[in-house]
Amino acid sequence: MILILLGAPGAGKGTQAEKIKVEYNLLHLSTGDLLRAAVADGTELGKLAKDYMNAGKLVPDDVILGIIRDFMKENTGKGVLFDGFPRTVMQAGGLDEILRDEKVRALSLEVDDEQVIKRLSARRVCRECGKVYNPALGINPPKENACECGGEIYQRDDDHAETIANRLKVYHDQTEPVIEYYRGKSQLLIVNGTGTPDEVFGRIREALV
Numbered sequence: 320m321i322l323i324l325l326g327a328p329g330a331g332k333g334t335q336a337e338k339i340k341v342e343y344n345l346l347h348l349s350t351g352d353l354l355r356a357a358v359a360d361g362t363e364l365g366k367l368a369k370d371y372m373n374a375g376k377l378v379p380d381d382v383i384l385g386i387i388r389d390f391m392k393e394n395t396g397k398g399v400l401f402d403g404f405p406r407t408v409m410q411a412g413g414l415d416e417i418l419r420d421e422k423v424r425a426l427s428l429e430v431d432d433e434q435v436i437k438r439l440s441a442r443r444v445c446r447e448c449g450k451v452y453n454p455a456l457g458i459n460p461p462k463e464n465a466c467e468c469g470g471e472i473y474q475r476d477d478d479h480a481e482t483i484a485n486r487l488k489v490y491h492d493q494t495e496p497v498i499e500y501y502r503g504k505s506q507l508l509i510v511n512g513t514g515t516p517d518e519v520f521g522r523i524r525e526a527l528v
Contacts, residue, residue, distance in 0.1 A: 320345065320398040321421045322527075323405070323414075325498055326428035327490045328483070329435040329442075330512045331519060335428065336402045338520045343527070345400040348390065350383055357386050364389065384413040391417055407493055411500050425501035426526065428512035428519070432487050439483045445470040457515065 320343055326332050340347045357365030358372070364385045371378045383404075391399070405411040415423075430438075441455035447470025452460045461467050476482065501507040508526045512519055 320527075321401070321418055321423045322399070323401040323423065323425040323501070324403075324428070325425055325494070325501075326512060327430060327432075327435055327494075328486045329439040330428040330430045331516065332402060332428060334516050335512075335520060335523060336400060338516070339523065340400050342520075342524070343398060343400075345398040346394055347400050347402060348387070348404070349402055350387070350404045353386050353390055354378060354383070357389075362386075362389070380407075380410055380413060384410070384417065387414065388417050405497055408496050408500050411497050423506055424508055424527075425498070425506050426508045426510060426523065427498050427501075428510055430512040432484075434513060435487060436480055436483050439478050440480045442478050443472045443474055445472055447471070 322339065322343075322345065324332050324336055324339070336347060339345060354365075354368050354372075358369045359365070364382055368378045368382050368386070371382070387404075401414075405414050438453065438455050442451060442453045443460070444451055445466035445468060448466060448468045450466055450468070452458050452466075452472060460472055464472050466472055477486065498507065510519065510522045510526050
């Protein structure tokens with residue numbers, strides 16, 4: 320199975336990606352992780368990506384797609400979960416060229432903007448271990464302002480309501496067309512992302528039957 324996981328910030332992609340990769344025995348492909356690995360390994364594409372990253376520039380699509388192509392060659396025949404990619408229709412078209420012989424499905428977690436803002440503005444993170452707590456989802460720390468590891472719990476700057484609204488605007492402008500792209504190819508599955516993580520995962524399992 321080749322599965323592309325789509326959805327707005329705060330739709331629960333990270334939580335569901337963990338469940339999906341275990342349930343369906345998929346490799347979890349994160350372009351950020353791939354880029355860092357390519358840079359660390361010193362591949363030709365990794366060196367090229369490093370030049371852009373060191374200059375504070377976005378890594379071009381052709382470089383990212385080249386790294387993905389190499390990854391797919393190294394893992395021929397294995398199921399892959401794409402998380403956070405593609406973000407644009409142009410990237411989706413490039414990915415199609417790489418996956419032309421594969422059966423591809425795109426799964427979009429749908430959560431309305433009001434719920435996303437409520438979720439993300441309630442999210443708190445431990446400074447020490449990075450564990451995420453979210454009272455809006457029933458994920459509460461063991462005691463006020465302290466993680467189970469003893470670290471301080473805080474709110475990230477990009478989880479303030481005004482910042483979230485800006486992130487959602489970028490998502491609607493740039494990434495929503497990707498959903499329509501896969502809808503047009505009859506590869507799109509829509510899943511309601513509202514509810515507990517287990518409830519949402521139950522819907523995902525039904526969609527993937």
